Amino acid sequence: VAASGNLLGFKTVGIVRGEEPDQWSNTLKFCQEKDMKLIFISRKEFDLMSNEVAPVLMDFMDACFIPLGGENELGRKGCEEIVSELDIPFDHLAVSVGTGTTLMGISELTKGKKLIGFSALRDSSQHGPAFLQWLNDQTNVELTHDYSIGGFARSSAELENFIVEFWQQNKIRLEPVYTGKMMMGIFDRIKKGRFPEGSSIVCIHTGGLQGLNGFPDLHRRLFTS
Numbered sequence: 221v222a223a224s225g226n227l228l229g230f231k232t233v234g235i236v237r238g239e240e241p242d243q244w245s246n247t248l249k250f251c252q253e254k255d256m257k258l259i260f261i262s263r264k265e266f267d268l269m270s271n272e273v274a275p276v277l278m279d280f281m282d283a284c285f286i287p288l289g290g291e292n293e294l295g296r297k298g299c300e301e302i303v304s305e306l307d308i309p310f311d312h313l314a315v316s317v318g319t320g321t322t323l324m325g326i327s328e329l330t331k332g333k334k335l336i337g338f339s340a341l342r343d344s345s346q347h348g349p350a351f352l353q354w355l356n357d358q359t360n361v362e363l364t365h366d367y368s369i370g371g372f373a374r375s376s377a378e379l380e381n382f383i384v385e386f387w388q389q390n391k392i393r394l395e396p397v398y399t400g401k402m403m404m405g406i407f408d409r410i411k412k413g414r415f416p417e418g419s420s421i422v423c424i425h426t427g428g429l430q431g432l433n434g435f436p437d438l439h440r441r442l443f444t445s
Contacts, residue, residue, distance in 0.1 A: 222256035232256040237266040246433035289319030299325020310422040316398035320351035337363040338402035342371035367405035
């Protein structure tokens with residue numbers, strides 16, 4: 221959002237969950253460099269915000285509010301467009317999951333296909349009730365936490381080694397928060413024979429590469445290997 225605003229000439233405001241830290245993360249520094257105004261609020265206040273409106277934004281007229289993870293009707297509708305860009309037949313569609321917005325969006329145009337969500341969170345208790353209710357009503361969607369490495373933004377030597385090897389073999393960069401876990405899960409399931417022979421599997425790369433700055437050793441290995 222910050223980069224888009226800087227490129228296209230509209231103002232952006234970022235609401236950050238938690239008090240302002242003594243040392244900003246690389247992502248926050250990037251947002252500031254792209255002229256995003258950052259507002260730090262308490263975790264309690266943040267968690268009470270509605271997905272449709274942020275009270276702290278009332279001072280900014282004509283604001284379009286994007287909730288955490290884009291988790292609203294417009295966010296889901298935007299993710300539908302991802303499927304329309306696929307020009308190859310497939311049997312399985314895989315995506316990493318945080319709030320579940322991307323998974324819910326792509327499901328609208330993939331009826332009859334098998335969808336697999338690889339959660340970046342520790343277990344189902346960390347997902348929102350609306351997403352879990354939606355998931356319970358689906359017959360073609362699977363959510364797995366088997367490759368979350370213990371929780372959000374958690375990494376491991378195994379995961380980081382996989383990401384480096386994947387880069388060396390395919391020249392596609394992954395990161396350990398979302399896409400690395402998804403792709404490691406796909407490869408592990410292939411090895412275990414979890415997919416029928418001859419299946420076509422599409423994995424959606426949802427970005428997040430700026431997060432590599434938070435893993436300096438992995439960042440060094442990816443950009444110097």
